[in-house]
Amino acid sequence: MTKAVVITGASAGIGRATARAFGARGDDVVLLARGRAGLDAAAREVEEAGGRALVVPTDVADHHAVEAAADAAVRAFGRIDIWVNAGFTSVFAPFTEITAEEYERVTRVTYLGFVNGTRTALAHMTPRDTGTIVQVGSALGARSIPLQSAYCGAKHAINGFTSSVRTELMHQGSGIRITVVQMPAVNTPQFSWVLSRLPRRPQPVAPIYQPEVAADAVLQAADHPGRKQYFVGSSTAATLVANKIAPGLLDRYLARTGYDAQQTDEAAQQNRRNNLFHPVDDDTDYGAHGSFDQESRRRDPQLWASRHPALAAVAAAGAACGAVALGARRRGKR
Template identity: 80%
Template sequence: MSQSVVVTGASAGIGRAVARAFGARGADVALLARGRAGLAAAAREVEEGGGRALAVPTDVSDHHAVEAAADEAVRAFGRIDVWVNVGFASVFAPFTQIKAEEYERVTQVTYLGFVNGTRAALTHMTPRDAGTIIQVGSALGERSIPLQSAYCGAKHAINGFTSSLRTELMHQGSNIRVTVVQMPAVNTPQFSWVLSRMRGRPQPVPPIYQPEVAADAVLYAADHPGRKQFYVGSSTVATLVANKFAPGLLDRYLARTGFDSQQSGDAGDEHREHNLWHPVDDGTDHGAHGTFDDESHRRDPQLWASRHPALTALLAAGAVSGATALGLRAAKGR
């Protein structure tokens, strides 16, 4: 029996790659997003890969719309096995330059969009006591950076919400699983259509990964829902370690480098078309990839490590033991 999957933010970027990857498995995929052209193209890719597609234009900040989309997916496919929350919005600007209504909009889409999706998923999963909910998170939900306070705050909120929900499900003895996949910088169209008030054009902070790397991680998480968290990209892990052991030093480093690293030398344009209020891909499909293909990695050794934590720990222990032995030998030789 085919898996039945719902993906939000499915018209572009990570969501697009995730939908395509599930389609290649022959899954039934309901695609939720605002951009109709992007949705239609994503649906074609799912079907070309061997899956069945249902495109449902949806603003995830509207809980009624999300619930209606979930109902439509169940009518079409019979159930929901996996729900993947991806859709988000952002503003690149210092906090004092972000208008109150813009901040609220980012929070409604990025945080409450995940809440709305999770609630809709649980409505249909709870009677069956089965299903997996995957939150596509970010390293910025573990450690904030300048110029993205609204997005970082929303991603932190998603982590807190998900941890709380997970313990509630455990208390109930539920078989529904909730997991988070923390992402690094990914080459998506968001840098071309995000609202920005920076002097330069927005760019991801290297190392940058292709959306297919993110999609591989999401599919692995769907297959191994017992893990509460997965980390993609060595930069994600490095950020977590630095924040845990040297948070003050990291503050100073980001204050010094975090502004220039997020913008290119090309002049920015505050008045360019952006997707905060309306989709940019409603009339034109932008695909899964952004404009940083040449700089982006197509593989991630860290994902392998996340898939094999016991072996990774064993190799690390072996490396430490080997280094210790070499040190002792050197000491004896002196």
């Protein structure tokens, strides 16, 4: 059955790849973002893939604009079945080098944009008592790193906000589901247009994954929203485990390595355009991918494990039994 899907941040990166993936299933896809060129190109891709597309230029920091976009979606496609919050912005700089206005802007887009989207989605889903909200989260929502305090703070807030809303829906016995997909570093155009005050060009922290891997996970979450969260990338799972076991040690490690890990060897371009207050893809389409294709992974064993938990558990048990047997044999030879 065709689904009516709304995606924020749909003009580039994860949102763009997710829009294409829903389009390939024949779904109706409503594309929300600020950049007109990116939105129009995304709409063409959705329709070429087999879906129908509706472009609604929207700044998700403006709740009135988000509500108007949802109304347009319902007028076009009759309902909203799935809402994907993926829009964000950021600043790469030490906290003391980010102005109050810049910090507020990141928070309004990256956190309140999700709040606005969730509130609006619930307003349309509640009368039908059905629907799914997928939050595109991040490993940085559980383990912060230097130089991205505004983004990390917003992603932490999304986790807390979503958990609260989930328990309220459970209390009400609602048929609406809400889940989070925790992402690793992804090869998106943000590193070409993010506001950065670093001396060298910003980059994602390896390992890096392609946006299609992230989009695949979003569709998995939309189809199976009963889980509280999904983890994409072995690095995401490993980071969260390490943060639970040895957070202080991880603090020291990131303090030592986190600055260089987020910068290439190339000097930063002076006076580069950024998308914090105004879209960069209003006149130029940047697509879904950033400039790190050669370093990016196209598959994710962690996502396979999420899809096949029983098989993953059997494999883990088999590996554990094998390790025990091997240890016993070695002890027997002594």
